[in-house]
Amino acid sequence: MTWLRRAGIALVVLLVLGGAAYWYYVADGAVPAQTSYKTDIAGWRQLVSGDTSQSPNEIRIEFVGRDTMPFIAVQGGGASKDFARTRASFQLNGPAGSVIIDSTMDKEIAAKAQRGDGATFDEAAYGRVISAMGVAAHVAVTHEHIDHIGGVLRFPSPERLAERLVLTKQQFEGLEHSKGIAIPPAYAAMAHLDLTAPTRIAPGVVMIPAPGHSPGSAMFYVRLADGHEVLFLGDVAWAISNVRTPAMRPRFVEQFFMAPENRAEVGDEIRALYDLSKAEPGLVMIPAHDDAYIGELITSGLIKPQFVIDGP
Ligand SMILES: [Zn+2]
DSSP, rough: OOHHHHHHHHHHHHHHHHHHIIIIIIIIIOEEEEOOOOOHHHHHHHHTTTGGGOOOOEEEEEEEEEEEGGGGGTTOOSSEEEEEEEEEEEEEEEOOOOOEEEOOHHHHHHHHSOSSTTTTTTOOOOOOHHHHHOSEEEEOOOOOOOHHHHHHHHHHHHHHHTEEEEEHHHHHGGGGOOOOOOOOHHHHHOOOOSSSOEEETTEEEEEEOTSSTTTTTTTEEEEEETOOEEEEEEEEEEEEEHHHHHOOOOOHHHHHHOOOOOOOHHHHHHHHHHHHHHHTTTEEEETBBHHHHHHHHHHHHSSEOOOOOOOO
16 A cells, blocks of 8 residues: 555545544534423413412513624534624513522623623623612522522622522532632522422412533523413523524533533423424523524513612
């Protein structure tokens, strides 16, 4: 065999290996055909069936931070384009008081967590999130990652928040991964909800265990007083296209750019959400970080910009 022929074979082997690695780490977004994850919407509805007059009547949002990431890091096999990532907090308002879902993070944490020169942080919006948490009936987070729970950890008077904070056992135990941010003693001392089944946490609001992205990941089913139904996905999906395609995050992101997630569990959840979206087209799913899609939901009137801060 000539050296040229050997070099040629070596090149082909490298290309095949490289192609396989590229497929495995970047291009494979396939979700399983079957799922063991249960999206029991009939059960969720049942849990809040008696709440009609006490249910939330509006959803509000604060955009605290924004940055961009390549869409190929959001979705395996996704197009080569930028994905605008929002860092948002949601406020559900109604006669029973308000429920805050996700607390975002303060400026200092954001400076480390957000990426790129174009990253922005809205100090006034974060101030409104903290003020709203101060008077909310309940504060909960979709999971224990720092861009969602940072505002809880940095809340100025944790002992005042603890009595209204819904922190699950799974989220508290997962907190050790939260990058060295101190955990206030009040959150260690409080009762932690052992979230192993969908649980009503407030009128019209059901917290649903969805471990995978993190051990404490959860979704929130909300039935508004007017009958609209919403499912907050947290980071089970970063973009609505993860559900609509359906397609998962690529492995290179799961393994090298975040606290490693359980791909099998997330895959089951994405499949289940895709199936649920076909069965229940009226149910609006809200991924935590999809700036463009959340913008559409504001335009449609489902979500209103800016929190209102009323006394309890
Ligand atoms: Zn997140």
